Amino acid sequence: MLDCKPAITPVDCKLNLSIDGEAMHDVTYYQRLVGKLINLTITRPEITYAVSFASQFMDSPTVDHLNIIMRILRYLKGSIGEGITMHNNQSTVISGYTYADWAGNAIDKKSTTGYCTFIGGNLVTWKSKKQQVIAHSSAKAKYRAMVTTACELIWLKGLLSDLGFSSSTPMLLMCDNQAAMHIAANPVFH
Known part of the structure; x- marks a missing residue:
């Protein structure tokens, strides 16, 4: 893929896949590629959603699913040198951003929770995961995402406290x- 045309996003925003399609002959090729991309999400959080979406089809991938992987690789080619940078801001303020796409999965209608957390303005954790239940409204899907993010924020505050960096700021x-x-x-509601 060294000579491929770079993509500006890791996944097409209008992607609408099904589980039907031309089956791949070598399933292990797909599984190895997805495994390598999962490891890469440690330093490239922007591909987390696309990789987790592609990993749903590990058992029986199709050629369309392989095209998702190729799109991620094309995006990575166009964004070489990007990654996470950390700065010493002398701050322990903990913050989090959360989002959920309501019924974003066309196959099972489940929502996806996504969040990222910051300490002193530095990105420290992020996650993108399909919710366990089907939400009946966007408010419920986003509320579940807020709960997941709040749990992560509480864990981070406890971790900082254990390390001797307790903070009184909310x-x-x-x-x-x-x-x-x-x-x-x-x-x-509580």
């Missing part, structure tokens, strides 16, 4: 859904 959790924030703020 943690910040950012979400883009007003309904989910109202659910989280209402004590009746």
